[in-house]
Amino acid sequence: MAMRKKLKMGMVGGGPGAFIGAIHRSAALMDGLIELTAGAFSSDPEKSKKAGEELMLDPERVYSSYDEMIEKELQLTEEERVDIISIVTPNNVHFDPTKKALENGFHVVLDKPMTLTYDEAKSLYKIIKNSDKLFCLTHTYTGYPMIKQMKQMISNNEIGTIKKVYVEYPQGWLYKLLEHENNKQAEWRTDPARNGKAGCFGDIGTHAFNLAEYVTGMKVAKICADLDIKVEGRPIDDDGAVLMRFENNASGILTASQVDTGCENNLKIRVYGDKGGLEWQQEDNNTLIVRWPGKAAEVYRAGTGYLGSLANENTRTPAGHPEGYIEAFANIYRNFARCIYALREGQEPKAEWWDFPGAEDGIRGMAFIELVLASSASEQKWTPFIVEQ
Secondary structure: OOOOOOEEEEEEOOOOOOOHHHHHHHHHHOOOOEEEEEEEOOOOHHHHHHHHHHOOOOHHHEOOOHHHHHHHHHOOOOOOOOOEEEEOOOHHHOHHHHHHHHHOOOEEEEEOOOOOOHHHHHHHHHHHHHOOOOEEEEOHHHHOHHHHHHHHHHHOOOOOOEEEEEEEEEOOOOOOOHHHOOOHHHHHHOOHHHHOOOOHHHHHHHHHHHHHHHHHOOOEEEEEEEEEOOOOOOOOOOEEEEEEEEOOOOEEEEEEEOOOOOOOOOOEEEEEEOOOEEEEEHHHOOEEEEEOOOOOOEEEEOOOOOOOHHHHHOOOOOOOOOOOHHHHHHHHHHHHHHHHHHHHOOOOOOOOOOOOOOHHHHHHHHHHHHHHHHHHHOOOOOEEOOOOO
């Protein structure tokens, strides 16, 4: 078999002042399967050039737009051109570069949510399904080893039939009008034109929703939502709560806020079945609490020999050596890359490698935003969860 070569990646966005671009780069490069080769890092050509210089890329592979990058990369030989395009722009610049990248034969990694609008998501879903290239949506939190352990225990029926799901994502960073204080992150995340119709729920509520469906393996069937704007002068929601009913009639409560003053990013999920319960929180992400009736709770830890195949496949270090947010991100990139390699070599990827978020997660996330907004505005409240495709 010919020697493997690193997958080449081009990045759209992630230039000066961006937060998530550097996270994506660190994650993508962590395991030595991917190298950053090209980029269109900003809509401002000078900023893109500056980012390319800081990343020590070949100036010929630093572009002024994603259109130019796709056009110029296609002129290179298959051996030279990028294999993957990673898109880390604000939400209003998700649909077009993803569409063009897939249609021109590149694999795509896209930061969530999938698109700016639900209509865009429905169009992009069809494009992804008709493409022979792989698509990954970075719902980061599904990459944590103990979240994967939680998922596997539930799918193995270890805690029985699921009855109740609690998921909460408290942040406090938007407790005041930071968007009026020259804060780039606050500016675009509270701007409907760049972020979409939902603020907090488009940004982190979608993560909580995705995590609830991922961990339990159950789909939400209907919702009852109440969104709010707590900081006067903000155009889109910064706080809210959703009641959920899953397809098996399990009930769920989802809360998300960006005005829980002083809170950082302690995403939490608790799932209770008729045999036991599981509890996880991001700020202690290497721990999973397992509860049983009539006896002491158990503490499962990442990196230990008693965990399942999903957790083990996504753990890099022995127990007690903490892995965190970037490693969770890197698990998604590594699984994605492993699938590309396997398919190229005519092999079926391991089931554990296919465990990365994709088009289905994307369209359900956008449906969640649309339906939560409709439910919140409605007097009827309970809204059937129907995904149009």
